[in-house]
Amino acid sequence: MKNKIYSSFDQAVEGLPDGSTVMFPGFGGGGLPRNLIAALHRQGAKDLTGVSNNAGALDDKVDVGTLVEAGQMKKMICAFTAATHPSRITPFVQMYNNDEIDAELVPQGTLAERMRAAGAGIGGFYTPSSVGTELAEGKEHREINGRMHVLEHPLFGDYAFIRAWKADTFGNLQFRLTQRNFNVVMAMAATVTIVEVENEIVEAGELEPDHIHVPGIYVDRMVTIPPDGIWY
């Protein structure tokens, strides 16, 4: 079996080229690959396109916002691009207001489904979400069974950074509760999937085949979070 276990986060993100599209899961802090993000911050790749629910800086720990603030991101594709509150001006919002970073705003369900489509080899799909709004402007419309839909396209990543609960040596992953969020579709949509794991990686065969959320065929590199890693 191919060895997918890397000894450090730095090693796991080595060689990630400038200009890559990187997918970052996480929702409310759970399932957010903070250690890999910190490693990418140290690694210094630039001109990245980030795919994420939001542009980060939601707490005082490392998140996508760290990469934004460091100027490593050229564009964010996410479901939140404005300050959630006028007083809450993140580095992203500041840079976005100054046209120093690009952004594409996508409804959250469409964002998730576009990644699922990329992973599932679907060339495009019709959704009723966003019809009649500013975000549907310029998109191809089609009435299906009396209801208007817009055409949406698959969203591929070069890399997905994943945060899992358990993993085995083959790369099979399990998530715990709402930690799962975007992790599954991002692992499917990206060419290279790198995982930080909250528990020791077990031998193949120790996880129940029925309870695996991401099959190991989607996983390329894994690192167990060490005691001095970033936990939550």
Add this chain to the structure above:
Amino acid sequence: MKNKIYSSFDQAVEGLPDGSTVMFPGFGGGGLPRNLIAALHRQGAKDLTGVSNNAGALDDKVDVGTLVEAGQMKKMICAFTAATHPSRITPFVQMYNNDEIDAELVPQGTLAERMRAAGAGIGGFYTPSSVGTELAEGKEHREINGRMHVLEHPLFGDYAFIRAWKADTFGNLQFRLTQRNFNVVMAMAATVTIVEVENEIVEAGELEPDHIHVPGIYVDRMVTIPPDGIWY
């Protein structure tokens, strides 16, 4: 909590109207709801449209072929409509050759994805499967990223008959190994989902939230298979 537990298969299929579209999972015998099919045979609904990987009669036990042979089916939507071997003339093949039953032949992956689309509120999707073949004739084509795709439509069911390994009183379901097959997407695609369960139905809370394959919101009626039920 609404009581979804029915005391018999006959009670569970009571009132299923003539002309309904009924989805039948199962692949290689696993996940095939034989008890519910037997009950529908006794119930006698007619002019049904069946959605299934094949048209049944694959062994000497009750399966979709039983309903076909009894004349309850007006149409089958499936991935196999011919005899797998010239010597293997099932009742379906005979009736189909005599134009006594309709059929729509769908590639297996497209069949599964069409049901997922129905459940997921997707109005249609583009797939490269079947492009350049007889089955793509008359379908809308579109080149996406240099590759030709065909447009496929969601496939809804009025009823799904499901065979599960475990269930709780809320209707959460678990499947064992390849028993899972079409069960999940059929439960999503159908208006009314009826389940036969291989184990005693446990209290809500006894199944791990992370290990549920079909959330109870998709499930309407359940029956535990009794000792004298049809097991495999």
Add this chain to the structure above:
Amino acid sequence: MAEKPKLERQAMCDRLAMEFQDEWIVNLGVGMPTLCSNYVDPSRDIITHSENGVIGYGPLAEEGKEDGHLVNAGGQFVTAQPGMSILHHADSFAVIRGGMVDVTVMGAYEVAGNGDFANWRIPSRKGGGIGGAMDLAACAKRVFIAMEHNTREGGPKLLNRCTLPITAPGVVKLLATDLGLFEITPEGFVLREHAPGWNPEEIQELTEAKLIIPPDLKEFRFRA
């Protein structure tokens, strides 16, 4: 008149929650609507759904008892409840787009008499925050809104037509503000219940859209 007491946010959310029916799958948006979860009639059998992939979660976690792996769509720590199940994000929005959600309760900047509403973008600010609101608004069976009746500056928020970019067209069915409960019908806003001490004329004065005042207008119902 500015001194006259208006309805508390909790009362507004309680009132919307009273409309929830047995077996309803309910999605509560970030902010005020999550207050609805503080009052759900215990005789009602409500199923919670949060777009980050959890069905059937329980009340907010007590301080010190939070589980870092269990949050709602607002990022608040919630509790597990028997029968809870987890989906990944795409499957969670499959539930939403598939029409399984009976009601979504959201906040808004503006609501119009044609059922349009706006809650994601202020033109003076660049970008916006959509989250799952567009998917929910387009696909839930019912959209309920909880919001203040007027802007901080006293401007109207119940409008003839939205001035801000809308979240979805023609979907709002019921609206609770700090001045009353409003149904949106093909004819426009109907004032169903008025805040105590407020008469329809006073409410109309603070409203751009023409309110329909039905003969059976009632006083606002509070939690029992």
Add this chain to the structure above:
Amino acid sequence: MAEKPKLERQAMCDRLAMEFQDEWIVNLGVGMPTLCSNYVDPSRDIITHSENGVIGYGPLAEEGKEDGHLVNAGGQFVTAQPGMSILHHADSFAVIRGGMVDVTVMGAYEVAGNGDFANWRIPSRKGGGIGGAMDLAACAKRVFIAMEHNTREGGPKLLNRCTLPITAPGVVKLLATDLGLFEITPEGFVLREHAPGWNPEEIQELTEAKLIIPPDLKEFRFRA
């Protein structure tokens, strides 16, 4: 000539299996191709995929040790193997359409020099049996075919153009018949290896399409 021994089915499948590379995800079609699983070089690290939703299953189950819940796409009982995982049918075809399958091995009625092949429908019979073949043929990285060189009546099956309705256009890369191993190139069929005792002219005689005979033509390789 009809008496001259041809290759056994197992040898044909062994030969195709020799081409499998480390880490390849391999999908073996119903019928002859499943014989490939009888010979996989143990030094090779192959990952099996079956379209009914199982990744990383092991060899066929011994009689009496079958697990009724674990079958491959041919409905045969297979065994669990460490690292195995299960997907539902739509997610299993997501693996296929997503381009994760490195090779699919199928049977066929006809293969053409342009890479087309036909394996699902005979016009004299109504309907057909597609199963997952169209999805696999369109989306796997490579399509290998194992089939007899000629029909029972002695007719050709390696054709200039398929006469039967095709399964996918232009996808076949490698073909093993009972007379040899054929690569399909932009120029057409290249005879790479001939069955022992058969020379290229004899094989050409039983073939409709013009075969390209390369200078490095070899004898068919058997399992070590």
